[in-house]
Amino acid sequence: MDKSATRYNVQLYIYDLSRGMARSLSPIMLGKQLDGIWHTAIVAYGDEFFFGGEGISSCSPGGTMLGPPDTVVELGETEVSDEIFMDYLSSLGESTYRGDRYRLFEHNCNTFTNEVAQFLTGRSIPSYITDLPSEVLSTPFGQILRPILDSIHIAPPGGNVINGGRNV
Template identity: 85%
Template sequence: MDQPNATYAVKLYIYDLSRGMARQLSPIMLGKQLDGIWHTSIVVYGEEFFFGGEGITGCSPGGTLLGEPNTIVDLGSTEVTEEIFMEYLSSLGESTYRADRYRLFEHNCNTFTNEVAQFLTGRKIPAYITDLPSEVLSTPFGQALRPLLDSITIAPPGGNVINGQDSQR
């Protein structure tokens, strides 16, 4: 049961899906330095939440096959109760963040994390993460690869899908 006037820590988990390869290969392939290919999630109420090709998913922190995050950023705290948050996630899972709405460049884990961070804390996630798709697409190589990259769906295994009526929570 949530305590009245309680606050809950909100963390941003940042994973490099390339495991360091982006840093090494991006100058050659894109003509600019990328430090990583970022997957992000929000950790709050003792659980990690993210969006991918299966919809909104929750798991224990660090509980996907991605393992431990490369970086953890403290986004502050929230007074939003877990019950209200789960209703909010359920609503997002039925509408804006359904699995079929995932788009690698325009509507991805980072879009979701940024929206949820603002809902919980009023703060956005770092711009170097949300600006990454436009950085890649601003290069000739990025444009050439776009059709292939658009077909990619990221869905780190592990966790329970949260999508309204089908919620396993």
């Protein structure tokens, strides 16, 4: 391995969209404890990248209306250049992660950050985040709510949508 290669730090920003309400209400509503309703983003190259109903977006770290993250996880370092990364995001944004492909349970911000984390560092995001949809859907109340929840497209305001490798 070339020791002179530039290395970039990669972080996972974790936000609880319920602002703590999931922790207190989930035992009553779902019959099981959920610690949060998670939105995640990848922070690398000086920006925060996330996927929502608008597609892939970026902003300065902590720059959405969600404010600062509840938790920051160090995912490690990458030698992928920012130019290669932006090309990668552009191709994802034109295919797998277009805004119209967003699905709250099956194809969401956490699916995106897990894929990007693996591309950059070879590491997955924590399983308590990726397992959350199946935990909710395994409950009777989750099944009742599914049609409503499937129609929700989360896109935190404050980001710039990435199209064709450039910020719009």
